[in-house]
Amino acid sequence: MTAAFMDLVDVTIVNIAIPSIERDLAASFGAIQWITAGYALAFAAGLITGGRLGDIYGRKRLFLLGMAGFTLASALCGFAASPEMLVGSRLLQGAMAAMMVPQVLAIVHVTFPAHERGKVFGMFGAVVGLGAVSGPLLGALLTQWNLFGLEWRPIFLINLPVGIAGLILGRRFITESRAEKALRLDLVGVALATLGLLMLLYPLTRGRETGWPLWGHFCMVGSLAVFAAFVAYEKYKARKDGSPLVELSLFRVKSFAAGIAVQLTFGVVLGIFFLVWTLYMQVGLGWSPLKAGLTGVPFSIAVSVAAGISVQKLVPRFGRKVLQAGALTMAAGLLLYIWEAGQYGTGITPWQMTAPLVVMGAGMGLIVAPLTDAVLSGVPREHAGSASGLINTTGQMGNALGLGLVSVVFFGVIDDAAPVPAQLGAAFVDAFRSALWWVVAVLALIFVVMSALPARPKQEQEPVLAH
Secondary structure, eight states, rough: HHHHHHHHHHHHHHHHHHHHHHHHHHOHHHHHHHHHHHHHHHHHHHHHHHHHHHHOOHHHHHHHHHHHHHHHHHHHHHHHSSHHHHHHHHHHHHHHHHHHHHHHHHHHHSSSSHHHHHHHHHHHHHHHHHHHHHHHHHHHHHHHHHHGGGTHHHHHHHHHHHHHHHHHHHHHHHHOOOSOOOOOOHHHHHHHHHHHHHHHHHHHHHHHTOOOOOOHHHHOOOOHHHHHHHHHHHHHHHHHHOOSSSGGGGSSSSHHHHHHHHHHHHHHEEEEHHHHHHHIIISSOOHHHHHHHHHHHHHHHHHHHHHIIIIIIIIHHTHHHHHHHHHHHHHHHHHHHHHHHHGGGGGGGGGHHHHHHHHHHHHHHHHHHHHHHHHHHTTOOGGHHHHHHHHHHHHHHHHHHHHHHHHHTTTTHHHHHHHHGGGGGHHHHHHHHHHHHHHHHHHHHHHHHHGSSSSSSSSSSOOOOOO
């Protein structure tokens, strides 16, 4: 849980401190982009490999290695003397997170029996909700307090005590586990998966700032050919020695295949919403980082409460209907937000945002905790790391797709309006409402895809996969 929280906070905490980093290090706009995008790219590209390494060499060992590396990289970020050093440290931090994070779900999956897993995933969902919103709030507080005159640096240095505590507790309490039959690392698979992910995610991450150049489109189309080659090679590898990077037979498990599809589309929702919401409050409405951060607190609380209730009380009784209810609840919150943003314009207050945020947070909590359990319910233990890496990777891919779409569904509306400075706020309100309509449409798609998830969670038996 500590590792999952650290990663989620680290993804969002940096955005708030960007103006301070820019001033202090005299960083160029390109360097600033790399400080945020570099972490996400290194993280997404390494997740599948990190998950498989845990299956082969031991999940506890990889978790502790990843956490130690993440803590060291955080120290390097905090003491960075130049933009180049900060970018390099962020890339290292993302790579270490890719070793650490897939082990979280895998360790939960192999440590707890099926009937206890629901409670743990309920806690996991609560941590996800807390991490997603407390990042910006923590970033705002640490930057504003300017502790010891360090300006933005405490946003990274705060990971040091947390990481050290995580290492001590991890060594003491986590039980070692690995795949039962000896597996070898599929290096060709690693190269193809990493290349395909970078070719898809890099142009999406940098597209808008570079004016969507032609090479970016070629890269994204080319990534499909790389992924096709990857799938063909993985099939060959499974036949040859039974040690592929990705166990493609997992996709024959209906709950896993459907869950991965939901994870991807839900990632798109989160990618669009969180960025657009931050820009709407801080740029469109002109709110301070602290005011924007505090506005998100009701959302965070609602996610955490709903996540705990959904897995422990609702899913055992109602199964996948809980996740579908979550999608509808989240859409209802978004529709209320669209109405309020239009009704109150730039004069909207944090109190008026509370109702739609609580409804949305409750909806997200109903989805985020049971989804992980539903995806992993049919996965055999020896492939837990590989499956966990895939879950995280598809979420990251969805997130990157969402961030790429922001330039179309949000900035496209602002560019069309071509506002003079006095009308900028109104243009941002229109763009925010337009983007939320897109999010509602994606949630409708998620609702349909969820019907392929298992109707009831598997509580009574441990998962078995026919080979």
